[in-house]
Amino acid sequence: MLSKYPFSSLLLIRIPQRVLLVLKTISRSALTTPLIALASLAICNPSSGQSLREIDESIATQDGSRLAATGFYIGGMGSFTVVEDSELVSTNGGTPASPAELEFEDGFGSFGFIGWDFGALRTELEVGARSTELDRVTLGGAPIAGANGDIFELSLMFNLIADIPITDGVELYVGGGVGGAYLWSDVFAPGLALGDSEDYVFAYQAMGGVQFEVAPRLYLNAGYRIHSFDDPNFSGNQYDAPLIHSLDVGIRYVF
Numbered sequence: 201m202l203s204k205y206p207f208s209s210l211l212l213i214r215i216p217q218r219v220l221l222v223l224k225t226i227s228r229s230a231l232t233t234p235l236i237a238l239a240s241l242a243i244c245n246p247s248s249g250q251s252l253r254e255i256d257e258s259i260a261t262q263d264g265s266r267l268a269a270t271g272f273y274i275g276g277m278g279s280f281t282v283v284e285d286s287e288l289v290s291t292n293g294g295t296p297a298s299p300a301e302l303e304f305e306d307g308f309g310s311f312g313f314i315g316w317d318f319g320a321l322r323t324e325l326e327v328g329a330r331s332t333e334l335d336r337v338t339l340g341g342a343p344i345a346g347a348n349g350d351i352f353e354l355s356l357m358f359n360l361i362a363d364i365p366i367t368d369g370v371e372l373y374v375g376g377g378v379g380g381a382y383l384w385s386d387v388f389a390p391g392l393a394l395g396d397s398e399d400y401v402f403a404y405q406a407m408g409g410v411q412f413e414v415a416p417r418l419y420l421n422a423g424y425r426i427h428s429f430d431d432p433n434f435s436g437n438q439y440d441a442p443l444i445h446s447l448d449v450g451i452r453y454v455f
Contacts, residue, residue: 269417269454277450279309284442292436298340307332322361337389349387369413376406397434417454
């Protein structure tokens with residue numbers, strides 16, 4: 201029967217061979233696709249233990265800048281402070297008989313903070329300590345001999361800070377904060393009732409500067425800060441609060 205239709209018999213033989221060839225091709229693709237995927241994962245996640253977050257951070261955005269580090273962070277800072285003069289406002293609620301003024305030497309401060317980085321904005325809780333020694337006290341414009349001592353401040357501030365990208369790994373920052381301050385005065389000046397005294401006052405500040413990403417998620421920052429508080433009262437003597445200027449240098453790490 202087949203001999204009468206040689207062309208048909210040839211088709212019956214060749215069709216299964218072509219189907220078999222297609223099936224072999226599909227099966228090879230099904231096997232090689234997972235292998236390619238596994239090889240890609242092996243390249244992206246080598247045996248060194250690189251995390252997915254580290255892989256993601258190594259990918260640059262379309263404009264070539266690094267992805268902004270976000271999340272919980274901690275940091276510390278040191279500062280060189282310049283304290284403006286402070287004048288005696290009132291004595292036991294009354295006007296002082298003679299104007300008195302306190303002048304301070306330059307001092308130092310240190311700060312520690314924790315916060316959350318949202319990318320463009322940061323919120324943080326900051327604990328700071330500042331100390332400055334008394335330079336001299338004047339009464340009626342004349343310096344008081346033997347005046348000495350220092351003033352210490354411990355502050356707790358809530359800060360809101362905005363980060364402004366400049367170039368890859370470099371950002372400007374600007375912000376401000378409010379909180380409270382504990383002030384302790386250990387000042388001796390003949391003719392003025394100062395001595396060992398303390399006060400709790402409302403505090404506020406503003407700051408700005410530049411920060412550099414020196415390593416993945418690690419930032420080095422340098423900036424300027426102005427800080428002050430409500431007029432303190434020491435031993436019944438109320439003084440106007442001085443402005444405190446500081447140059448800050450610190451580090452911050454984002455987890």
